[in-house]
Amino acid sequence: xxxxxxxxxxxxxxxxxxxxxxxxxxxxxxxxxxxxxxxxxxxxxxxxxxxxxxxxxxxxxxxxxxxxxxxxxxxxxxxxxxxxxxxxxxxxxxxxxxxxxxxxxxxxxxxxxxxxxxxxxxxxxxxxxxxxxxxxx
Numbered sequence: 850x851x852x853x854x855x856x857x858x859x860x861x862x863x864x865x866x867x868x869x870x871x872x873x874x875x876x877x878x879x880x881x882x883x884x885x886x887x888x889x890x891x892x893x894x895x896x897x898x899x900x901x902x903x904x905x906x907x908x909x910x911x912x913x914x915x916x917x918x919x920x921x922x923x924x925x926x927x928x929x930x931x932x933x934x935x936x937x938x939x940x941x942x943x944x945x946x947x948x949x950x951x952x953x954x955x956x957x958x959x960x961x962x963x964x965x966x967x968x969x970x971x972x973x974x975x976x977x978x979x980x981x982x983x984x985x986x
Contacts, residue, residue: 858963859929862936865961865968866926874912881905886962886970891977895984899977920945922952936961946983953983 861880868876887902889911898914924942931937938961943954955976962970 856966858934858936858961859931861963861966861968862929862938862961866938870924872912872916872921874909877912878905878909880968881908882965882967882969885968887911888971889973889975891975892981895981918947919953920947934963936963948984951983953980955979 865877865880868880883905884903885905885908887908889899891899893900896918898911898918902908902911922943922945924940926938926940928939929936936959938959939957941954941956943952945952958974960970960972961968
């Protein structure tokens with residue numbers, strides 16, 4: 850990390866979103882400890898990247914599965930709120946599902962907890978009904 854980079858919770862989250870936008874798994878993984886609390890609810894049978902993750906390797910697996918299954922179109926963050934070490938974001942994204950070629954549009958909300966400059970807790974809420982439809986026939 851460069852000396853000029855800030856280490857506040859919001860800065861860590863913004864680095865995460867920047868790396869996510871680049872699909873840079875190396876930068877993303879560096880932001881997580883070996884053990885963490887990760888949950889993205891939804892139908893794991895239809896979308897195997899969803900669910901609980903407890904380790905950095907499982908977070909890598911999440912992105913491998915997600916990126917094999919989607920082609921990004923657009924994403925934006927509308928709001929960011931910070932409460933001590935917790936950063937809440939809201940926004941929207943659009944992606945194409947590889948399996949069906951359908952376009953999936955969703956709003957999203959994240960709750961990300963930062964401890965010692967690492968993401969120790971991650972929650973993502975999105976339109977899982979829309980996701981199931983986008984992955985369906």
